[in-house]
Amino acid sequence: MDNFAARLQMNRERLSVKELxxxxxxxAHQQRASSLTISALSTAAGVSTATVSRFAKNLGYVNYAGLRVALGQAPVNGASLFEEIDPGESPLAMADKVFAANINALQATVNSLDATSLATAVDLLLGARFIDLYGLGGSNIVALDGYHKFLRTPLEVRYAADYHMQLMAATRLTKRDVAVLISHTGEDKDALALAQICHDRGAKLIVITGSAHSALAKLANVLLVSVAEETAYRSEALHAMIAQITLVDMLFTLTSVRTGQQGAKVLAAMRDTIGQTRQR
Known part of the structure; x- marks a missing residue:
């Protein structure tokens, strides 16, 4: 099912004042709007029909008809993908909303994926001489988690926590290499500097970001969007981290399946080595 709220969240930054x-x-009126003609909607919303048409295309729909279908499919439960937490609620009720918000972030993110991008990403990773994982701030945690996972594959993967070391590693990339760069905003100047070095060296770039139209997204060979929304008690970036980690886990799983017996041998060797560290 198409997710209108997720598309709106991913593309909000590029919308004009009238489109917002x-x-x-x-x-506020999604079910009512789903039954309106484009002229009726423009009158009801106080915008021009051109604005409605442009809005639909900016969200990735072919035309207004596609937008209407999505509005009709959308759940009728308010404006937000994620529920706000009431400080007067019980701990269990708050916990339920935290889990629901993370589940919603994951569902919205998986709805934004397309088969072509996934296939391209996996082919790039499997064909790479080296795979570098980059991230800054909270995204560095995601990169480290990816490194921890990809070490279980036959692929040559590298990671550095320090930004200067990331710059040095990126400088050594070639057209045979792939960089996976995670940045929630897609506008961080240090992340953009890393991406530009990768681009200049001819390396392929897989970008994981929360902004589909950010400066970083424009440099990507493959773009994977993590969908999240900020609430009063939790930043958008924290919701996004769950989705980013899952996107990296997805890449790991898809590539691992393709490595077959070679991958199975590496995984078995890893398990044996780690197993020897445990007390008998």
């Missing part, structure tokens, strides 16, 4: 006005109307 339309978005607010659609979020």
């Amino acid at each position: 006005q339309l978005a607010a109307f659609l979020q």
Whole structure:
């Protein structure tokens, strides 16, 4: 099922003032809007028909008809993908909302994936001489988690926590290498500097970001978008980290399946080595 709320969240930054006005109307009246003609909607929302058409295309729909279908499929439960937490609620009720928010982030993210991007990403990873994982701040945790996972494969993977060491590693990349770069905003100047070095060296770039139209996204050979929304008690980046980690886990799983027996041997050797560290 298409997720209108997820598409809106991913593309919000590129919308004009009038398009944001339309978005607010659609979020408040999605079921009503799904039955309106484009002219009726433009009148009800106080925007032009051109704005409605442009809005639909900016969200990735072919035309207004596609937007109408998505609105009709969307759940009728308010404007937000993620529920706010009431400080007067019980701990169990709060916990339920935290889990629900993470589940929603994952569902919205998987709905944004496409088969071509996944296939391309896996082919690039399997064909790479080296795979470098880069991330700054919270995204560095995601990169480290990816390194921990990809060490279980036959692929040559590298990771550095220090930004200067990341710059040095990126400088050594070639057209035979792949960099996986994680940045929630896609606008961090240090992340952009890393991406530009990778691009200049001819390395292929897989970008994981929360902004599909960011400066970083424009440099990507493959773009994977993590969908999240900020709430009063939790930043957007924290929701996004769950989705980013899962996207990396997805890449690991898809590539591992393709490595076959060679991958199985490496995994068995890893398990044997780690097993020897445990007390008998």
